Amino acid sequence: MRKILVDNILQSIRSGIVVLDYQGIIVYANSPALKILGLDEDELVGKSWWELFYHISELNQVIVDVIGEEKLNLHREISYVSPTNQRCQLSITTSFLHETKTVAGIIVQLDDITELAQLRRREKLMSEERQRLSSEMVDSMKKISLSVAHVILNPVASIGGFVRLMMKKIGGDHPLRQYLEHIDDSAGRLENIVKSFKEYTDIKSVHYETIYLSSLIEGVRSKIETIANKLGKHIRYHADIKDHVTAQLDPALFSMAMDEIIMNSIESIEDGPGEIDITVYKAACGLVVEIRDTGTGIDDRHIPYAFDPFFTTKTSNNGMGLFKAKKVITEHLGTITLVRREVVGTKVIIQLPETNMTTQ
Ligand SMILES: Nc1ncnc2c1ncn2[C@@H]1O[C@H](COP(=O)(O)OP(=O)(O)OP(=O)(O)O)[C@@H](O)[C@H]1O
Ligand SMILES: [Mg+2]
Incomplete structure (x- = not known):
């Protein structure tokens, strides 16, 4: 009953499960594992993992690391090409199979994460593109504001200059004087704003x-x-x-x-x-x-x-x-x-x- 239960569970989960003995011989593979690896049961079970995947060094390395360094829950992501030339991105997680207190083998969990990897890649590309666009936008904003500041400075300075000249000519008690003072004040403020903006954009790199x-x-x-x-x-x-x-x-x-x-x-x-x-x-x-x-x-x-x-x-x-x-x-x-x-x-x-x- 217990064996049937375990078999059923292993066959019904989405992840591929492959079990190896300590010599690296494959003793079990559920159907999702066969599908993911693109192999039949008789091409997998009873075969040596090393010989089967000798050409995929990353796949072999996972088992070498688990056995050699006794690394538990090792997780890797690798590219896999099946014998029928199907390319996919595999997520591999390993753990040990225990029998009473001794290690009887290695459990390899395989997940096809091709779609997820594509999504991640697309997301990365999109975020890089967003960053590029935003830094391009910041750069052009800087350039535009600097040019605007530059273009504004001269007319503002000349408004201030002419207003001061007019005030000098009309003397102290002319009825228009208060308006001219107001214009002079505002021109001065505008000039200061543009100057401090230019000072800000001049802060570029630090010379330590x-x-x-x-x-x-x-x-x-x-x-x-x-x-x-x-x-x-x-x-x-x-x-x-x-x-x-x-x-x-x-x-x-x-x-x-x-x-x-x-x-x-x-x-x-x-x-x-x-x-x-x-x-x-x-x-x-x-x-x-x-x-x-x-x-x-x-x-x-x-x-x-x-x-x-x-x-x-x-x-x-x-x-x-x-x-x-x-x-x-x-x-x-x-x-x-x-x-x-x-x-x-x-x-x-x-x-x-x-x-x-x-x-x-
Ligand atoms: N030491 C301080 N004590 C009280 N308020 C402060 C102090 N430092 C900054 N602030 C507040 O922060 C605001 C912004 O300061 P900031 O130096 O950027 O501008 P500002 O002094 O108003 O103008 P500017 O520095 O261009 O002459 C000030 O207007 C003030 O309200
Ligand atoms: Mg201040």
Whole structure:
């Protein structure tokens, strides 16, 4: 009864099952196995697996690996051509046949995955094609936007120039002056937008140099002092960084990103004295640069958009600063995040991968 049951089950499943003894002689094959391999029972059962498939090295290798290395549940995918020249893609999974505690043979499960393999191949081709199209689209978008920016810059600059000339000619109390001032303002804004867009597209590839972070951050100190003085703001600055920490960075690009972040901090400190702190430390992920300020802080709802182009909560800014900073950090294979500090202000966290870090 048990044998009939096992026989019936083995014949009714979709997978091909072939059983070999330990010498590699085929002792059993169900009908799906015969169909998949394109062989009759008497061409298979009683024959040596090695001799039968001597010409298909991958098929032999599976059994060599199972026996030689006692690898359980070995899985391979191979191309198979049957004696009647039918090509198919086979999935082979092997396991051991146990009799009490000893291994009596090897079970080979065969599945015809030709359709699946074709589907996978088609899917791979489609995804490659999608990627190609999307990178082509990004490239042409970049080219178009760069040309548009280039073409816009000259007329905008000349509008600004002529408006300023007109204002000079008509004098201070002419009734049209306020309109001209408005045009001048708008032309200036447009010019800035195009310029920062061009700056963004100019961030192309990173030219790494070994940089002492302490000297790079020292440059930030003098910039903060100059800008704060100009704006009449009282800002205390503090940096916590070991002198010997060096990193592989593009100094010009990284300084540009730091300038944008620091400018935001300065702008966020509205009245009264404020503080900007920079800490650099090593972490499991690599190098971390934290910039903390005691400014107005960022609204949680704005955080997801802060790195988007043209996102700004300020009246006369373009919203391109963090967009550029993110591009610089991403080009360095790092990440940049912005968080609201618990009590007051904002914290920007830059993480650079370990490869960017060197310690002398
Ligand atoms: N340190 C900060 N404190 C508070 N808000 C910030 C801070 N940094 C960024 N933000 C918020 O994120 C927005 C986007 O910043 P981003 O630097 O990209 O643009 P922006 O400063 O408005 O304009 P731009 O940098 O082009 O002059 C800001 O408008 C502000 O709302
Ligand atoms: Mg900014």
